[in-house]
Amino acid sequence: MEFPDLDYLFQPESIAVAGVKNADSSFNPGLMFLEALQDFGYPGRMYPLNPRGGEVKGLKVYKTLRDIPDHVDYVISAVPAKNAPRLVEDAAARGVKIIHFFTSGFSETGNTEGTKLQEEIVRKARELGVRIIGPNCLGVYCPKGGMTFNANASKESGSVGMISQSGGNASHAIAEGNSRGVRFSKVISMGNGVDLNESDFMEYFAHDNDTEIITAYIEGIKDGPRFLRAVRAAAEIKPVIIFKVGVSEVGADIAVSHTTALAGSTQVWEGLLKQAGAVQVHSIEEMIDMTLAFLHMSPPTGENAAIAGIGGGASVILADEFSREGLSLPRFSVKTLEQLIGLYSSEAGRIFKNPIDINNFESPDTFLKTIKMIEEEKNVDFLVLHVAFDHFGLMNEEIKELMIGVYQSLIIDIKNKVNKPLAVLLHSFASDKTKEMAREIGETLTKEGFPVFLSIRSAALALKRYIQYQKRLQPGGVA
Amino acid sequence: MEFPDLDYLFQPESIAVAGVKNADSSFNPGLMFLEALQDFGYPGRMYPLNPRGGEVKGLKVYKTLRDIPDHVDYVISAVPAKNAPRLVEDAAARGVKIIHFFTSGFSETGNTEGTKLQEEIVRKARELGVRIIGPNCLGVYCPKGGMTFNANASKESGSVGMISQSGGNASHAIAEGNSRGVRFSKVISMGNGVDLNESDFMEYFAHDNDTEIITAYIEGIKDGPRFLRAVRAAAEIKPVIIFKVGVSEVGADIAVSHTTALAGSTQVWEGLLKQAGAVQVHSIEEMIDMTLAFLHMSPPTGENAAIAGIGGGASVILADEFSREGLSLPRFSVKTLEQLIGLYSSEAGRIFKNPIDINNFESPDTFLKTIKMIEEEKNVDFLVLHVAFDHFGLMNEEIKELMIGVYQSLIIDIKNKVNKPLAVLLHSFASDKTKEMAREIGETLTKEGFPVFLSIRSAALALKRYIQYQKRLQPGGVA
Numbered sequence: 001m002e003f004p005d006l007d008y009l010f011q012p013e014s015i016a017v018a019g020v021k022n023a024d025s026s027f028n029p030g031l032m033f034l035e036a037l038q039d040f041g042y043p044g045r046m047y048p049l050n051p052r053g054g055e056v057k058g059l060k061v062y063k064t065l066r067d068i069p070d071h072v073d074y075v076i077s078a079v080p081a082k083n084a085p086r087l088v089e090d091a092a093a094r095g096v097k098i099i100h101f102f103t104s105g106f107s108e109t110g111n112t113e114g115t116k117l118q119e120e121i122v123r124k125a126r127e128l129g130v131r132i133i134g135p136n137c138l139g140v141y142c143p144k145g146g147m148t149f150n151a152n153a154s155k156e157s158g159s160v161g162m163i164s165q166s167g168g169n170a171s172h173a174i175a176e177g178n179s180r181g182v183r184f185s186k187v188i189s190m191g192n193g194v195d196l197n198e199s200d201f202m203e204y205f206a207h208d209n210d211t212e213i214i215t216a217y218i219e220g221i222k223d224g225p226r227f228l229r230a231v232r233a234a235a236e237i238k239p240v241i242i243f244k245v246g247v248s249e250v251g252a253d254i255a256v257s258h259t260t261a262l263a264g265s266t267q268v269w270e271g272l273l274k275q276a277g278a279v280q281v282h283s284i285e286e287m288i289d290m291t292l293a294f295l296h297m298s299p300p301t302g303e304n305a306a307i308a309g310i311g312g313g314a315s316v317i318l319a320d321e322f323s324r325e326g327l328s329l330p331r332f333s334v335k336t337l338e339q340l341i342g343l344y345s346s347e348a349g350r351i352f353k354n355p356i357d358i359n360n361f362e363s364p365d366t367f368l369k370t371i372k373m374i375e376e377e378k379n380v381d382f383l384v385l386h387v388a389f390d391h392f393g394l395m396n397e398e399i400k401e402l403m404i405g406v407y408q409s410l411i412i413d414i415k416n417k418v419n420k421p422l423a424v425l426l427h428s429f430a431s432d433k434t435k436e437m438a439r440e441i442g443e444t445l446t447k448e449g450f451p452v453f454l455s456i457r458s459a460a461l462a463l464k465r466y467i468q469y470q471k472r473l474q475p476g477g478v479a
Numbered sequence: 480m481e482f483p484d485l486d487y488l489f490q491p492e493s494i495a496v497a498g499v500k501n502a503d504s505s506f507n508p509g510l511m512f513l514e515a516l517q518d519f520g521y522p523g524r525m526y527p528l529n530p531r532g533g534e535v536k537g538l539k540v541y542k543t544l545r546d547i548p549d550h551v552d553y554v555i556s557a558v559p560a561k562n563a564p565r566l567v568e569d570a571a572a573r574g575v576k577i578i579h580f581f582t583s584g585f586s587e588t589g590n591t592e593g594t595k596l597q598e599e600i601v602r603k604a605r606e607l608g609v610r611i612i613g614p615n616c617l618g619v620y621c622p623k624g625g626m627t628f629n630a631n632a633s634k635e636s637g638s639v640g641m642i643s644q645s646g647g648n649a650s651h652a653i654a655e656g657n658s659r660g661v662r663f664s665k666v667i668s669m670g671n672g673v674d675l676n677e678s679d680f681m682e683y684f685a686h687d688n689d690t691e692i693i694t695a696y697i698e699g700i701k702d703g704p705r706f707l708r709a710v711r712a713a714a715e716i717k718p719v720i721i722f723k724v725g726v727s728e729v730g731a732d733i734a735v736s737h738t739t740a741l742a743g744s745t746q747v748w749e750g751l752l753k754q755a756g757a758v759q760v761h762s763i764e765e766m767i768d769m770t771l772a773f774l775h776m777s778p779p780t781g782e783n784a785a786i787a788g789i790g791g792g793a794s795v796i797l798a799d800e801f802s803r804e805g806l807s808l809p810r811f812s813v814k815t816l817e818q819l820i821g822l823y824s825s826e827a828g829r830i831f832k833n834p835i836d837i838n839n840f841e842s843p844d845t846f847l848k849t850i851k852m853i854e855e856e857k858n859v860d861f862l863v864l865h866v867a868f869d870h871f872g873l874m875n876e877e878i879k880e881l882m883i884g885v886y887q888s889l890i891i892d893i894k895n896k897v898n899k900p901l902a903v904l905l906h907s908f909a910s911d912k913t914k915e916m917a918r919e920i921g922e923t924l925t926k927e928g929f930p931v932f933l934s935i936r937s938a939a940l941a942l943k944r945y946i947q948y949q950k951r952l953q954p955g956g957v958a
Contacts, residue, residue, distance in 0.1 A: 246798075390654070393629040394511050394630070
């Protein structure tokens with residue numbers, strides 16, 4: 001198999017943005033790309049283009065690509081579809097290697113004119129040696145290269161790559177990931193993918209040293225066998241997490257309108273992707289959950305969880321939801337149970353079964369001893385520490401922050417004292433304020449290397465999938 | 480059937496709080512209840528109790544109930560379990576009708592001492608004519624009576640009642656509901672329910688004029704046949720939404736430790752509750768989703784949805800998730816399709832199938848015409864307007880707020896111009912900031928009478944359940 005060298009897409013030294021309208025235009029995507037790059041601190045040279053010339057954002061506006069007195073590495077196009085073929089010609093004439101077409105109005109419209117225009121730009125690009133990202137997409141986000149299409153995205157680089165057939169979902173994944181401590185190496189919103197497509201990027205990410213985990217939002221696939229080969233090859237090297245949509249009959253029909261991709265039935269795709277070794281998810285949130293497990297959790301060898309934390313009602317729901325996903329909560333041995341009860345000065349409000357409801361903390365020492373006791377149970381494969389934030393409903397803000405702060409320190413403190421795989425679950429919020437607190441604590445704990453989940457159901461689902469993935473890697477393993 | 484008159488629980492004129500420790504105690508639930516009531520503006524008279532006397536929060540501390548020179552309607556107990564029997568005697572001597580025991584350490588511990596103490600307080604209370612809420616619970620939240628256990632809860636009254644066997648989940652439901660525009664009439668956290676239990680409260684809410692929708696978080700049921708009779712009777716009068724947990728084997732075991740309740744298998748309970756006419760949910764969030772549908776959506780007569788909004792990738796996911804829940808997205812007639820295309824100046828980036836991706840708005844008039852066109856399709860039973868906030872990823876803050884503001888106005892504007900049932904879905908956030916924006920817009924739209932959902936999956940699930948419920952109400956209807 002070839003490994004396409006697409007590094008040049010992610011760190012261009014100069015960018016021209018075609019179709020930057022006057023600053024007072026109401027919808028001005030060209031200007032938005034320019035501003036996003038400026039705000040993000042793109043380190044290269046930028047050239048806005050508009051047939052009328054002028055100046056915008058402190059930059060001279062050139063009338064055509066041919067007028068720019070510099071080599072241009074990369075073109076972002078926000079010109080109308082009908083002007084796209086001309087842009088390809090100009091780019092070729094100036095030795096530009098790649099055009100990202102934000103421009104839509106091609107085959108996704110379903111009309112003859114759009115389809116013809118698309119065929120024309122692809123034919124011209126192939127003839128003239130220009131590559132295309134899109135059309136109908138947001139292009140590249142790569143913190144290392146200072147590239148972005150999402151003004152709010154983190155400037156910090158990470159190890160997660162993403163291929164997305166929807167610009168919206170790429171933005172959503174970056175936001176959801178950033179908010180939960182995930183950082184990306186390279187994200188590509190590829191739209192219709194008329195030239196560079198999902199298979200090219202899958203092959204690229206498989207061998208990209210900046211990328212340790214590959215994620216993908218896929219509506220449909222141009223060349224099924226090639227894509228499945230690319231996924232299989234990538235999955236042998238690093239985890240591949242795929243959110244495949246357009247699996248319902250109506251969804252597939254819409255996917256064709258959205259990005260012209262050919263979709264397929266649920267069963268067919270789920271089976272094929274599983275065989276190829278990909279982990280499948282059904283939402284962007286689930287994709288980020290899985291990513292966090294891969295990033296920060298050592299692999300459990302089985303389904304047996306020991307859960308400890310605070311929240312009695314939450315313990316019942318935890319037991320239900322973990323059981324529903326096929327995870328087990330083994331009973332502790334009588335010896336452990338007796339030791340646990342002996343550890344606490346009062347039993348009131350506590351539950352010493354699995355999940356353990358610690359209710360309130362006695363001391364860091366008691367907390368650590370509790371965790372070590374359940375860790376040492378033979379039939380426990382991994383640990384989950386949880387805090388039900390609804391538990392703090394009655395408390396005033398001061399005590400609440402104190403309690404939550406204590407818990408955060410306790411968790412950080414045990415990081416190096418526990419050997420079995422460990423996950424943290426912060427959930428069931430008693431106010432918008434506690435929700436925000438949980439998000440901040442989650443960010444801190446993720447920085448400390450914990451996988452943090454924000455709902456009981458999403459934790460159970462991600463942990464189950466993670467364990468299934470690990471089992472498949474074992475000799476003779478079948479998911 | 481009797482209808483228990485429990486109004487006196489929710490609007491007591493005087494409250495004594497037993498077990499208020501010195502202000503410098505680290506865990507002081509008695510003081511927390513006192514503070515929460517003060518902050519909430521409880522309008523009646525309050526009497527803290529502690530054997531040492533003194534003063535706290537500007538109030539004289541009495542040594543025993545017998546020393547208070549006033550009639551006491553309601554006692555909140557934070558005393559240790561071993562002192563509970565004495566408190567029941569004192570209460571009876573002073574003619575107190577009800578004690579809410581926050582105190583835990585009874586049968587939920589599983590030990591003989593706790594179980595004996597519980598039997599003792601129940602026996603004494605029955606002999607002496609005192610009723611008990613709890614033990615091991617947070618008690619009453621009722622804005623009308625100025626009662627609360629959650630300092631952050633809304634002071635505004637609403638029409639939703641809740642029975643909860645977990646204080647944490649009651650707090651969580653209030654917070655989640657308040658954050659999404661739901662207001663409560665009365666919430667009761669009833670813990671072990673040794674005296675007043677889930678059946679009493681279900682019977683009460685069925686006939687409570689302040690309550691139009693009954694919700695319940697149930698771990699287990701003391702008297703199965705009585706509870707099912709109560710649910711059936713209530714469901715004939717108003718919607719009953721039940722989140723039944725402890726349905727897995729482990730969950731049931733934990734539920735016994737949590738509140739001594741006897742649980743039962745998933746299949747058995749789901750079947751019985753369905754027969755009784757209750758809507759079942761599997762999380763607090765789903766409970767609030769269902770509540771919003773009942774509060775603000777006129778009943779659809781079938782599963783056929785027409786969806787319109789912004790977000791192309793989101794449209795594909797919408798189609799998938801709605802199909803997964805058994806909802807239909809019928810194709811529009813050729814005539815409607817042609818009219819739709821004719822309405823817009825450009826097709827670029829739009830999708831004119833169902834879901835319609837409007838992408839960007841032309842004008843309020845175009846938007847209204849679009850909605851009216853799809854509403855008039857014969858095979859459309861209800862409408863969903865959605866905004867994928869990831870669509871705004873590229874935009875700067877100013878344009879983003881402008882666009883989102885436009886959309887909010889457009890939705891409010893069509894409220895009285897659309898006759899078919901209508902739901903709003905705000906989802907897929909491109910940043911924490913857009914998530915907060917969506918929450919605020921959701922609150923505004925809910926105040927305007929729209930049911931607003933915050934994820935594609937939760938909208939599909941709630942709408943499906945709502946339609947199933949309505950079908951069952953029709954002559955000869957079966958869910």
